[in-house]
Amino acid sequence: MYSEKVMENFKHPKNQGEIKDADGIGEVGNPVCGDIMKITIKVKDDKIEDIKFKTFGCAAAIATSSMITELAKGKTLEEAKNITRKDVSDSLDGLPPIKEHCSNLASEGLNKAIDDYKMKKKE
Amino acid sequence: MYSEKVMENFKHPKNQGEIKDADGIGEVGNPVCGDIMKITIKVKDDKIEDIKFKTFGCAAAIATSSMITELAKGKTLEEAKNITRKDVSDSLDGLPPIKEHCSNLASEGLNKAIDDYKMKKKE
Amino acid sequence: MTDKKTIYLDNSATTQVHPEIKDTILPYLEDLYGNPSSIHAKGQEVKKTIDNARKQVADLIGAKETEIIFTGSGTEANNLALKGIASKNKNKGNHIITTRIEHKSILNSARWLETEGFKVTYLNVDENGTVDINQLKEEIRPETILVSVMFANNEMGTIQPIKEIGEFLKGKGIYFHTDAVQAAGKIKINLKELNIDLLTLSGHKIHGPKGIGALYIRKGTEIDPMIHGGGQEKNIRSGTENVPGIVGLGKAAEIANKNLESNIEHLTNLGKKLEKGIFKEIPDLILNGHPDNRIPGNVNISFKYVEGESIMLMLDCEGICVSTGSACTSKSLKPSYVLDAMGKEIVFMHGSIRFSIGTFNTEEEIDTVIKTLPTIIKKLRALSPIYNKD
């Protein structure tokens, strides 16, 4: 059902955990659809210096979380915002159609974390 | 589907043929239901001295024809008339339900032959 | 148990499972027992094989693998075609056209649809068993939603003008179904060249296992499911997949496809040999069905003045298996409704015997039948009150 890449990222996720004094926090999803994702980022010079995730969800949710942190790490906020769900899905060699929404969730989470950082900076 | 007795009487029918100068002739059945039976009898001293049959029909029709000639041979007309379809069927260790009508036909044929003999005698 | 010497000439009723197919099925009765709906490894390894079988079946008829739905029999596939199309398209019309010589699974589905308010036209056939395409053209109405005409008949093998019907129906917005249960593996079927929306197959008629059928449903066809449940087979036929049956049918289709030409030649040769042999040895016969345009290996003969079941059982005693009418109606008292539709005299309808040859029959077997039959017919004719020739 899943590609090898998905399984690899599911079994050995990168950047898992939570940054304690995060600059931005993004929480998305809800228990009804079975996926909850929390992304924390550390920003330096407009770049994502560190990023971690926690995910309650299926293998696709975990793998896409892991993948998006990989993709985002070291990128500028601008670049990170431009990561599409297709980028995530492609980097995982595709997702089963029924699981496509998971890649959505991942990029949504990242966006939220970046927005959160920007909001906080403004204050 | 058929009992061994039926198959035995089908494969090696007794009294087949036609008595040329028969005292009584009974023809029953029709092509629509797929069975036609002709019974010819020779009568002496109110007894069935000889009896033969010809049958166009299924294995059950042939076996019941053969069996009824066996049962009737040597009997008085009175006795022969009392041979029931159950007698025929029982002597063959039973018939499949769908083929029960064949035993009907056999006793009908015998009866007709006896009636024919009586009619002719009256004339 | 029958002994080794059985001569099986009833391949239109069912066929011997090809030994290669048995070997294909076996692992699915052993270690490969997973449920294809399961996401774990045990399920997924099986899922792949099902998709492969779908491809094998599709290839036999020139279809796409996504257009094949597996069912529990040819009968179920025929029911699904008629009822599924009727149910889904009843808002468009309530008229269905089929023929008087379809298999009972079509005829009785059609009759049931009549009780549900549908109107059904049953087309006539000529004395060769060929459907009247002009009548078809006349019977088309604005309310017609479906035409179902079998590819080849199971009793006397006549091949129907499927290509012509498909061409005539093209663009009319009427679905065209054909029951190809008897045609598959014996006639080249290429859906790329035929305008067909639905097509029925059955495993056990092509040397595959019993209890598995398939319905080709052309992409875009509007059809309702008949069996509801867990959503298997694209929600058109729910129920845990008959994995051994499916892989068996797949393999059977593959073999049938691979050997199609040689099989046709084999069946044609043996069929011709049998027909000629019988006609040479025995007088007073009628060949039922079309003299040429018939499935290879089907020889249907009426033996005048004698009854079919008697012939069949006499042959059975000699270890030769044949059939009177179609297998399904063998049990019934009525003469063949197919011969009836062809306008045969009733007394000859009772005497019809279908010899149907399969891949595994040999020339020697045919010789034996030709040698055995005359004695049996002579014996039965001697018993017959309507035979007056000696």
Add this chain to the structure above:
Amino acid sequence: MTDKKTIYLDNSATTQVHPEIKDTILPYLEDLYGNPSSIHAKGQEVKKTIDNARKQVADLIGAKETEIIFTGSGTEANNLALKGIASKNKNKGNHIITTRIEHKSILNSARWLETEGFKVTYLNVDENGTVDINQLKEEIRPETILVSVMFANNEMGTIQPIKEIGEFLKGKGIYFHTDAVQAAGKIKINLKELNIDLLTLSGHKIHGPKGIGALYIRKGTEIDPMIHGGGQEKNIRSGTENVPGIVGLGKAAEIANKNLESNIEHLTNLGKKLEKGIFKEIPDLILNGHPDNRIPGNVNISFKYVEGESIMLMLDCEGICVSTGSACTSKSLKPSYVLDAMGKEIVFMHGSIRFSIGTFNTEEEIDTVIKTLPTIIKKLRALSPIYNKD
């Protein structure tokens, strides 16, 4: 291909075919290929075996052999029960009662009947998954023609009060159907002591083959066929008989019957061991279903704060096959509708895992699972944003 070390704990989804059954089936893929409708020897030798299989199935549930109809799956049998009864008895009434936790083949048949004008009441269950018999009593109306309540649930194994329902319905002129697909072979079922009119079985759930089911139909029950055709199975289910499947189901029933007590003991022991082991090793669990009144060998646990598919796939990587919810819904995104009906908190519904033990599982396998699981749960909880315990 999975390797030899697979630990298969998904026996409610499907089971390994018993080796004896494979041997029983084999001849029917070889020399015994006749069509049971054929009158000749090749057909009749097969017909006998089918009748024998019918007897074997009847014996498992205390029925008469003439009361068993073979179908293409448990799903088809459930469809036939609901639709066949509804169709035949619609003049008597249009109301049907079933439960919210039935298998999809019942639920989706019921929903289809609603589109055909029938009214359906879906009974609630309590937090253990037991149907509310008082609600059943209240919902009975003069128009009620059928009650269908499953014998035991496929997700969390709760056994329903079938005997009480049967007694309550006695003499009311309402048919009572039960889906015993999950109960058969794991609970003693004796129809002589139960007032049941129709009962569903499926081959592949009792170590028999896939693609074969059976419906017990009590003598005198008024039911319409769903699949029309040649009149096989007493005209209630047409189609050439799935002979390998039928003899396989017959043998499976025979073995299940013979080993019933020892099998129950085996499943109970392993189930208890697994349950205790997991609860000892892992905190924050919920046992779903009834604590005692459940089919032996079914252990359904919600692992709080983590999601079921992840657990399932992690176990799969270790060669352990289990299921989230029922096999059929494994693919869907929605959490289990059965747990939903039981009123479970939604976040815990996503974390439910069904371990279902079968005849061929061993104590060592259970030990391995108990050893493997804690690491997986720990790992997933560490990943979970809703877990805050370390």
